[in-house]
Amino acid sequence: MGYSANFRIWRGDAGEGELVNYTVAVNEGEVVLDVLHRVQAEQANDLAIRWNCKAGKCGSCSAEVNGKPRLMCMTRMNTFEEEETITVTPIRAFPVIRDLVTDVSFNYEKAREVPSFTPPENLKPGEYRMEQIDVERSQEFRKCIECFLCTNTCHVVRDHDENKPVFAGPRVLMRAAELDMHPLDTLDRKQLAQEDLGLGYCNITKCCSEVCPEHIKITDNALIPMKERVADQKYDPLRWLGSKIRVRSHDE
Amino acid sequence: MEQIERYKFDVVVIGAGGAGLRAAIEAREKGKTVAVLSKSLFGKAHTVMAEGGIAASMGNVNDKDNWMVHFGDTMRGGKFLNQFRMAELHAKEAPDRVWELESWGALFDRTKDGKISQRNFGGHEYPRLAHVGDRTGLEMIRTLQQRIVALQQIDKKASGSYEESLRIFAECSVTKIFMTDEGENSRVAGVLAYWRPSGKFVLFESSAVILATGGIGKSYKVTSNSWEYTGDGHAMALECGGNLMNMEFLQFHPTGMVWPLSVKGILVTESVRGDGGVLTNSEGRRFMFDYIPEVFKSKYATTEEEADRWYTDPDNNLRPPELLPRDEVARAINTEVKAGRGSPHGGVFLDVSKRLPADVIKAKLPSMWHQFKELADVDITLEPMEVGPTCHYVMGGVEVDADTQAAIGARGLFAAGEVGGGLHGSNRLGGNSLSDLLVFGRRAGMYSADFVDTVEAPTVSDADLQEAIDWALAPFTNEDGESPYGIQADLQDMMNALVGIIRTESEIVEALAKIEEFKVRMANMKVMGGRGYNPGWHLALDLPKQLLVSQCVALSALTRQESRGGHTREDFPGMDPEWRKFNLILRAEGQNVEIFKQSLPMMTPELAALFDEGELSKYMTEEELSSLAQGTS
């Protein structure tokens, strides 16, 4: 391989900026992040990029490549035509700090609103017993590398800053689902998900699932099941009645 | 002087990896106010990349396992150069630390009876690694992160503020640790950091500083480590009066990716071998059978048949030599490649595809499957991987007190995790790092809190502060210097070539000379752009630390005239019991680094009794053996 590629990279800070053109060498097997590092080393020393592992494990290098939310370290150059101009911008739902680096503190603040894991009080460390089949659902969600691409792509906040106070984004909603399905957790987070985290704002259009680099089925396995659980509690008179007269098992 | 942000905390933790977070949790639980500083975002530290698992002798899969066996394995793996007391504490406390994670919400893979499942790993006698697929580090850091959030929620309930006693300062890099000017009684006074986003400085005044900054692998070109691993903690400890020990011992992990070039060095987890993967050369031979060293002869299978039986019947068969400690496997691969029996891209083959069904591979090694598929177009359920050694871990580190993790030579400074030295001796066993972080992170948190109670809150003098700020801003004022990127690349090439996996005197001497040249080049580095999120500037601040640490590695490598664990000298190929008696200690003297030998403490007779004499005699001198014998009788 080995060729010169045309890149357009968004450069700027505090919102103001523009797409700047760079022509840069590309070698066989490289990913977008490698090429941006070359730009950084040779042409723009101060090009701001976040990255750590370069293997899709840390979720630092989120950006948008040709308009698609991606991890730069997992976007291979051979998925583009050699003559194609590749446009790289910061993720768009969050405030930009500089160039490709954004302020993702929204996600950390929202995460703090989910009450933490609460095991039964009398259970001592070392005495936990859980079946593999009971932990698997939550384990899928714990694969999350917190790249925040899902929340970035979710139109509820991407297109509507005004929804940020009322909607926590798929990453954090998934955390609520994770704990709700944890076999030893004792709290109920359905009300919280619906009232405080804004589950109702999700219209299950699945963009979060589409962009998740860990291929977590966020919508199918976390959000929809959570909506169903909320419906059990809030929108299902039969189940509501059942829970009042205690005909349902405690397991639900 | 520019107006800067100032904070006072009881304890400042530098580093938000496993060690740092565990330390912060402990210090907060002991009622101290704690700040955690890190170069990258919360939850992105190196620990997140760990794959295989956490070593702890819970005995869930094989109930013969216990702390004594784990202790023995650790000592053996480290070729008996380990600080025995640390190895003892580590083996004893690891299970509790893992169970504790579970009570904070971690979801490990399970055994049939609902306990934490444990897997085999190189050098561990029994299945010992608690794991979650091949993303254990992610589980660990997320759990600790969520534990911190849990504590913050408790604080919020009590005081109205999440950050009342525990605050995370992400993307806030430390450049300097300040000491008080109390002469002999000098102690830690605080740290200077800068916000990466804005480039603005922040001063933290605190009685105790815990280093949890991880390793130094970015000094090498082929490495599994990220940009963060520039040895900041090592360098800052030296600069403020602490000692480093045994910096010659670097772990080259036997299996890093070798192709494509841009991912060369990225780790292929040892679990691939633990779960059945085998190493072959271009002739198709399982060459590891040819490399079982004398000291391990009785512990490893000598035929393929026996090795294969071990996976299903470990009690009656010896384990395959693919699971020898990492240093042995890395050297073997190196030798095979040099002998012309390597794979097309200069590695050897690692194959699970012929050993396990595709769905099992995908279930047990999901991120490896993913990694090869997406980065190398290789489907590991169908084809072998190509792998070769990659710089992975530094066994050496800040010299600390085994029980308290207090740094020797700098009061108020503590070190835990990869930045600390001693536990792993000359070679670390896989899985022993994550447990190290938990055991000694907690201890550092606990004893730093105790230390805070014994002293007054210190202040940092304006002069010291100004000097540190001026130093950090210097790269902006240099008129016509070099860009830091080129210097770093050259340094990495140099270290890879001259102080790499196999070393000889002439090359190390050459490296030391080159290091002097690098010092000159670095003295007038120039960066472009402003202070807001400027990676060029960030690198310029890391580089001198990286160079200092590289110098320590080279100096120690030159001094130790034997081959042991992560230090292999072509000109001194054997292990020498005389050298086992010493640690190499480095200390800063003005602008220079001094190195000296320090005797290893003698293992207690109770611990020595855990090994049979025949084994000890392979490592120890006659004198040592006889003094041990007297001790026990």
Add this chain to the structure above:
Amino acid sequence: MSSSLDTPSAAPIPTKAKIGVRTLRTDRWWLMPAVTVAVLLSFIAYSTWRAFENAYYFSEPLISPFYSPCLATSCVEGSSQWMPIGSWWILSPALLILAFPLGFRLTCYYYRKAYFRSFWMSPPACGVSEPHTKYTGESRFPLILNNSHRYFFYAGLVFNVLLTYDAIIAFRNAEGAWGHMSIGTLVLLLNATFLWLYSLSCHSCRHAMGGRLKHFSKHPVRYKGWTFVSKLNPYHPRFAWISLIGVALADLYVRQVASGAITNFYFF
């Protein structure tokens, strides 16, 4: 902890990057929503016409799925055994029952995705901004009604049973004798099969089967059920389309037979 903040915060003033264009995607992201609109509109047009046509829905032994069960007295003779609605209903009997499948599909999690993306364009595709200035999703009336999906799911099951019954009675000939099979039988059978697959792969079904449990290990049978539904569930969108088009084609076939345009071919 004490602090004196000379500089207020770490990060500069938070503003999103001003990029201007609605999307930088270079692929044909508009294709999917466009196709969805086209197919759904065609279906709506066809089904509305057929519902009001009020004819050609029965030809012994075939009944169109649009008109089954035929509940009004006005149903053509033979198409129904019981007519609970009585004679006051003077419109097409299809309208009585179409409300249920319509509600089922309107509240279906998959169709919601499909129409929110294509008709409502929120969002039209991932990374393409939506044209609305305000958005509250399913957090209030009327879209909050989508939470009633499970009831339509249960109703859907009743319909599946009836349509299966229709397929079974189609193993007769035009004279009502059993043991025969025609293309019409096959059409109704396939129709019923895909409707079952569509229902069984439904998210509410998955939830009811076992999704709502905290401990699968304590309910082995429900876990099996959940695992089975979970295997079907990823194909739910596919079944949604196939069964939708299937219903229309089945109706069309019955119409053609009933109107005499074609004759129902009997295998035996």
